[in-house]
Amino acid sequence: MGTIWVYAEASDGKVASITLEMLSRARELSDTVEAVVGGAGEPVAAELGAYGASTVHATGDLNGGLAGPAVASAMAEAITAGAAPDAILFGTTYDGRDVAGRLSVKLNAPVITNVVELQSEGGSLVGTEPVFGGTVNVRTRFSGTAVRLFLIRPKSFAAEESGGGPATVSTLAVPDLGVTGTARVVDCFAEESTGPKLDEAGVVVSGGRGLGEAEKFAMIEELAKLLGGAAGASRAIVDAGWVPYSHQVGQTGKVVKPDVYLACGISGATQHMVGMKGSKTIIAINKDAEAPIFGVADLGIVGDVHKVLPKLIEALQARS
Amino acid sequence: MDIVVCVKQIPDPADPGELNPETKTLKRDMKLIMDESDSYGVEMALQLRDAAGEGEVTLVSMAPHEEVNGLRSGLAMGADKAILVSDEALAGSDALGTAKVLAAAIGRTQADLVLAATESSDGYTGTVPEQIAELMGLPSVTFAKEIKTEDGEVLVKRQTEAGYDEVRCPMPAVVSVTAGVVEPRYPSFKGIMAAKSKPMDQVSVSDLGIQADKVGWAGAGQEITDVSPAPEREAGEIITDEGEGHQNIVALLEELRIV
Ligand SMILES: Cc1cc2nc3c(=O)[nH]c(=O)nc-3n(C[C@H](O)[C@H](O)[C@H](O)COP(=O)(O)OP(=O)(O)OC[C@H]3O[C@@H](n4cnc5c(N)ncnc54)[C@H](O)[C@@H]3O)c2cc1C
Ligand SMILES: Nc1ncnc2c1ncn2[C@@H]1O[C@H](COP(=O)(O)O)[C@@H](O)[C@H]1O
Numbered sequence: 001m002g003t004i005w006v007y008a009e010a011s012d013g014k015v016a017s018i019t020l021e022m023l024s025r026a027r028e029l030s031d032t033v034e035a036v037v038g039g040a041g042e043p044v045a046a047e048l049g050a051y052g053a054s055t056v057h058a059t060g061d062l063n064g065g066l067a068g069p070a071v072a073s074a075m076a077e078a079i080t081a082g083a084a085p086d087a088i089l090f091g092t093t094y095d096g097r098d099v100a101g102r103l104s105v106k107l108n109a110p111v112i113t114n115v116v117e118l119q120s121e122g123g124s125l126v127g128t129e130p131v132f133g134g135t136v137n138v139r140t141r142f143s144g145t146a147v148r149l150f151l152i153r154p155k156s157f158a159a160e161e162s163g164g165g166p167a168t169v170s171t172l173a174v175p176d177l178g179v180t181g182t183a184r185v186v187d188c189f190a191e192e193s194t195g196p197k198l199d200e201a202g203v204v205v206s207g208g209r210g211l212g213e214a215e216k217f218a219m220i221e222e223l224a225k226l227l228g229g230a231a232g233a234s235r236a237i238v239d240a241g242w243v244p245y246s247h248q249v250g251q252t253g254k255v256v257k258p259d260v261y262l263a264c265g266i267s268g269a270t271q272h273m274v275g276m277k278g279s280k281t282i283i284a285i286n287k288d289a290e291a292p293i294f295g296v297a298d299l300g301i302v303g304d305v306h307k308v309l310p311k312l313i314e315a316l317q318a319r320s
Numbered sequence: 321m322d323i324v325v326c327v328k329q330i331p332d333p334a335d336p337g338e339l340n341p342e343t344k345t346l347k348r349d350m351k352l353i354m355d356e357s358d359s360y361g362v363e364m365a366l367q368l369r370d371a372a373g374e375g376e377v378t379l380v381s382m383a384p385h386e387e388v389n390g391l392r393s394g395l396a397m398g399a400d401k402a403i404l405v406s407d408e409a410l411a412g413s414d415a416l417g418t419a420k421v422l423a424a425a426i427g428r429t430q431a432d433l434v435l436a437a438t439e440s441s442d443g444y445t446g447t448v449p450e451q452i453a454e455l456m457g458l459p460s461v462t463f464a465k466e467i468k469t470e471d472g473e474v475l476v477k478r479q480t481e482a483g484y485d486e487v488r489c490p491m492p493a494v495v496s497v498t499a500g501v502v503e504p505r506y507p508s509f510k511g512i513m514a515a516k517s518k519p520m521d522q523v524s525v526s527d528l529g530i531q532a533d534k535v536g537w538a539g540a541g542q543e544i545t546d547v548s549p550a551p552e553r554e555a556g557e558i559i560t561d562e563g564e565g566h567q568n569i570v571a572l573l574e575e576l577r578i579v
Binding site: 069093098104105108110113134135137139140144178179182183186187188189277281282294295302304315 | 414415416419438439444445446447448449450451453454455457458459460461462463465478479480481482483484485486487488489490493498499500540541542543544545546547548549550553555556557558559560561563565566567568569570572573576578579
């Protein structure tokens, strides 16, 4: 296998975990792993190198432009000029999808999406994707000869350092984007968050519609705090406006794989489960004994969250 | 303001169908409905049209078997007309093939804004809107959780890891919306009746000037080589709470050394 490019994302100089996961897997599949970043290369060269990237192709500051058109055009131009990655891996993230989508048109190459496993078969990469809410796995390979583009789901691979030195920074020129580059970020807003990040926490406590009303989410937050974890949510209560989208666990939210996942008043729709089924231990509280969530729970409590949670919080407070 | 909304028609998620064991694609011979994900785009378009006080909302869909059921739902909500691309040659299209067809169909209109959902409920590749934008040579903003228009620009709150970004983008543009961006209305009885007589333009692949071998099976650059059931997680202990259920949780957390 020749060269694999990994589309790298970072914020505040810290490389995203999905990027480190992809670099780690790419290293096992290929001798040469290079990163491509839409931004400055120097601040991330050491971390990218430590996870196996020999080179980081960096566009430099995008000046408020979106990554999609800029990075895709830069990659396409480099490929036309002779760079020949066999495959490019993108995270299933806001920008990852944009870049992959734009690039696929530029190269007239399809994208294999929602990939959770990558294997090398006959010198070519094959992706595995869950369908029907994760009940069936399909393996997909490319039939053409274009560069292989894969969109990878977060938490599919373990991130492991390679012990490599800093990646060499090389400039990846962004050509004139014309009208496609005219969208501009004019302001950024961060939602307040305390405690560990949802997708990195060792314990995740999530609440769903069974909580009954927005105010009751405070119990979820309290419990998460007592356990040193993060608070998550089902899409039902995100759509209802009880909690911000950043809490959402599932197919269209975050994928979490904590040591312990506690689902409170969540039915266990397939789209929720694809985001948490990989947790080491799952505990569920639901008043309906038939709720699908019990099908994956290591410990299921058939009961009322309004009764069980206050007692659980009290018992844990008494210990600390 | 003229707005195009992409509307995917899919099998009812409550009855998702199955993979055809021979062709390894989704069986699609049942009645299709409008993807709930797209009802947000339709609602958003109606609100923007009404706020502008002029213009039309056109729905665009690519679907097999001349299916119009899902498009009728969008027309019943209040969209003005619909374009359906339906053609035998389209069976087996991948996301890029789908985007090529949709972009060509949208190209027949004069849209100021093209709306789509961030991802469909059944395919969820999440790449079609951005591919449409690139094919049409338009700027785009994905993951919109709020949209306004102002002086020929669209102002979008775009979801991010940390919160959201405020993005300004000149129109025409493609914007993909997340669920919850607006609350989709239920069609009224009057709307349902009116939908029956709204214009429904049916076009074929050759009408769009696309060669049949560039889309569908022939054009898809990927193939499924294997289908297998995912490993299942086994259910554990289920206890009915009689007032002491929380103790079982504490005990397990202790065993796992979380507390
Ligand atoms: C394309 C698409 C993507 C989606 N993506 C996601 C996603 O990323 N994440 C996600 O979560 N969902 C997602 N969904 C939605 C998903 O299908 C479900 O609608 C959602 O997960 C349901 O949330 P819920 O379990 O909170 O609500 P419900 O399904 O309404 O379940 C509430 C549960 O609470 C229980 N309950 C009620 N009262 C009590 C009580 N007092 N004590 C204890 N239990 C009680 C009920 O028995 C029930 O099981 C998606 C759907 C689609 C179509
Ligand atoms: N066949 C189709 N007809 C109309 N719109 C579509 C079609 N396929 C995808 N789209 C649009 O693109 C969005 C994203 O789809 P996907 O990339 O498949 O997740 C959908 O929610 C629709 O808005």
